[in-house]
Amino acid sequence: MEAVPESAQGGTTREDARTPASARAPSFAAWSRPLALAVAALVLFSTLGKSGIWDPYELDAADLSRRIAIHVFHADKLALPDAVNQMPTLSDLRMGELPFTSMALGFRLFGLADWTGRLPLAIWAFVGVVALHEILARLSGKRAALYGAVALATTPLYFMQARTMLGDIVTMSSLSLAFAGLVGALFDRARGTKEGAEVEVPGARTWLVKGVWLLVGALGLVAGYMSRGLLIGVAVPALAAGLAWLVLELGGFSAGRTLGEHAIGALSLLFGLMALGVGISLLARTSPDAALPRALGVALTKKASVDATFDRTIRHLGHALFPWSAFLPFAIGRLFRAPVELDVPARRREVGLRVALLVGAAVAYAVYAALTPHVTFLPWSGVALLAGVAGLAVADFDRGAPPSRALALGVALLAFVLYRDMVLEPGRMFSVFEVDKPSFPKSFEQDAAALMRLSAAAFAALVAIAWFEGRTDKPSSIAAWADGLVEDYRKVSRELATIWNGNLFFAAVVVEAALVGLGAMLFLGTRLGWASVLRLPRNFIDAGLNLWWALPLLLATLPLSFAAVRDGFRAALGLTRLPRGAGVLLAALAAGAVLSFGYYPALAAQLSPKEVFDAYARLQKPGEPLGLLGVRARSIAYYHHGGEVAQFNDPAEAFKWLTEGTDRRWLIVRAEELPRLNSLHRKNKGSNLPVLDARSSQILLVSSDLGGQPNENPLGAQVLDAPLPRLHEVDAAFEDQIEVLGWEVRDGTGQAVDSVVPQRKYHMRFYYRVVNPITGTWKAFLHIDGYQRRYNGDHTVLDGKYAMNLWQPNDIVVDDYVFELEPNFTPGDYTIYFGFFSGDTRFRVTRGPNHENRVIGGALHVR
Secondary structure, three states: OOOOOOOOOOOOEHHHHHOOHHHOOOOHHHHHHHHHHHHHHHHHHOOOOOOOOOOOHHHHHHHHHHHHHHHHOOOHHHOOOOOOOOOOOHHHHOOOOHHHHHHHHHHHHHOOOHHHHHHHHHHHHHHHHHHHHHHHHHHOOHHHHHHHHHHHHOOHHHHHHHOOOOOHHHHHHHHHHHHHHHHHHHHOOOEEEEOOEEEEOOOHHHHHHHHHHHHHHHHHHHHHHHHHHHHHHHHHHHHHHHHHHHHHHHOOOOOOOOHHHHHHHHHHHHHHHHHHHHHHHHHHHOOOOOOOOOOOOOOOOOOOOOOOHHHHHHHHHHHHOOOHHHOHHHHHHHOOOOOOOEOHHHHHHHHHHHHHHHHHHHHHHHHHHHHHHHOOOOOOOOHHHHHHHHHHHHHHHHOOOOOOHHHHHHHHHHHHHHHHHHHHOHHHHHHHOOOOOOOOOHHHHHHHHHHHHHHHHHHHHHHHHHHOOOOOOOOOOHHHHHHHHHHHHHHHHHHHHHHHHHHHHHHHHHHHHHHHHHHHHHHHHHHHOOHHHHOOOHHHHHHHHHHHHHHHHHHHHHHHHHHHHHHHHHHHHHHHOOOOOHHHHHHHHHHHHHHHHHHHHHHHHHHOOHHHHHHHHHHOOOOOOEEEEOOOHHHHHHHOOOOOEEEEOOHHHHHHHHHOOOOOOEEEEEHHHHHHHHHHHHHHHOOOOOEEEOOOOOEEEEEOOOOOOOOOOHHHHOEOOOOOOOOEEEEEEEOOOEEEEEEEEEOOOOOEEOEEOOOOOEEEEEEEEEOOOOOOOOEEEEEEEEOOEEEEOOEOHHHHOOOHHHOOOOOEEEEEEEEOOOOOOOOEEEEEEEEEEEOOEEOOEEEOOEOOOOEEEEEEEEO
């Protein structure tokens, strides 16, 4: 049988062998290497300097690397006054020294900046992508190499570790190198062509190929050892190759294996077992207080994790690999299918690669699960192994493996579950960093949810439509497409009419008749003024009037929409002559673009003082001094290179410095210090503190003078400098401390409204004037009473953003509370009661309409 290679590097399929070359579409995999490397370079290098240094996590690592640069590379100019400059120990680094030495080299060559420390790490990441691409290309084919490399480059855990100075990207890249080198030496051989067919070339050329792979593997093992010690850096890749060899031997797949390849497999297994044994022994003998051994490479914690070891690792992977984590469980299952489409030599190589990837991922999981009780946080280093699994699964589909509707629907469902998990708990997205107790910026939650939704939808939709079926043909004409669609509708209708002996169709008719009757009753009732209908919630009436026609229309058009998308995808593949696996490639690029260039840079901007320093450099005039409150002075070296900077730990001292004298002064402030600072400014100046830059919800730029710029103080919405809007006025007082001015209701767009609808969110805003400093600690309540119903809205005053003990006399304060009435609130006027309470005690109302120390605010109309 004639064999025609998919490429010069293996992956020959039987279908290719049967199909004349002139009749086959040109493979886009011919562009595998340049396309994969271009994607990797774009993702890894393009935004290195866009986001600033994350304090304290990146800043601590950068400072340790700066100290290494001083002593190892003699970069004496990097020594900072009033800072620790001596050589750090491994215990200080909490891991191996190679990542920090790499960052130190960047500082030595290009100076002290955020991008100079990240550049060496991004280079390591790029090398890891190259290693994965080459091993997949050699042992499977160029399509698998392209898919796997793009999967690796677009996985958030990988590209965010490459773009932050945390260090574990070196471990991830080292594992990719070591795995590629050892597995390549075990299964790869030199190849050539004979009579138009691909053949393996034994002898010196093959051993030259193996020698190159062994060199790559040795480099990866050494780098892994110097990053994370024996267990992670050495045992995982060595056992991946060694156990893969053993599994193939025990499974009877050793035919054709040479003595040298058996030796490589056996030595890899032995070396991996030795590294595992020594690593476990060190783990058992090392106490958390002892100096960190280089061979261990992970800092131990005194307090064991309360999580189950397997649970914590899986949860970390689910969030850190998203959206690929929605596809990977199914991809792993697909790899257990034998690649029967391949000829014997290609099949032998790929079976070895598949076994090595699966075994390597299992070993890595076992090692991390074993380490979980002993460490605080540890990013998963086997990202390249899982990316290789994804690449092989998609390439296998291209080669003729059957499609899977279960996979298509499963990916969509799992993507939705993970998306909801990360929207409900946005802090889960910090799994890509695995750091201790990060705080997710609340002001970014809405934008984060929108970007995450876009990423999840793009990935799930494209993967689902690619795997739903295997056809790539396109209709001959629009008329033929329409005829086929009509025939599909007829087939579906006939099938529905026979389900449950026609009872399903009968039930649908009964439901539709009920909806028509409901709509008619509501229509007549609203027109004739029936009291029982008018008392129904407005949204229920609106739904009942439209369901009878909207539901059937939706059920009728949904199949049409799905068919249009399906056939459009088929037509696009037919026109471009791309395989269906290209849909997964597009999914990776779309989701990766949203996360890499949208979500994570926006998140980083919230966490770093870079934008604030940039704003200061743009707005300040020469000679205007700068101070820091709550921001560590070490960050100055990376952004500010001129003049003395005052450092404060107490808001009162910082405020005194900011407002003394006649010159304009600047202060960079942690968000948690703003309320106290603003209270001092209102007490002394009677207005909100001037904030010139509030793009980050964590770090703000404050000045003694606005200088003609708008005030971006985020507390301006709670403590007003602007005139009062039109209110439902209420004249009441809480003892001699707070006067009630009134209230208003605004909808989701910010527009004031006179009435509300159940099951829709509104903002109830209460306006108070402070008379005297407030004693005690109070919470607020809202009662909406009427028709034997009550809405109860107990809440923290001002959402906890501005404590009541900070309120100053004459302040006008707005307590904004979001409420949503339940559907049983029928139309009518309800009475609003509000006030403050602490435990079982209510703040005493001393003036104005009240009932049991609840201010009576008037009527709220519900429609």
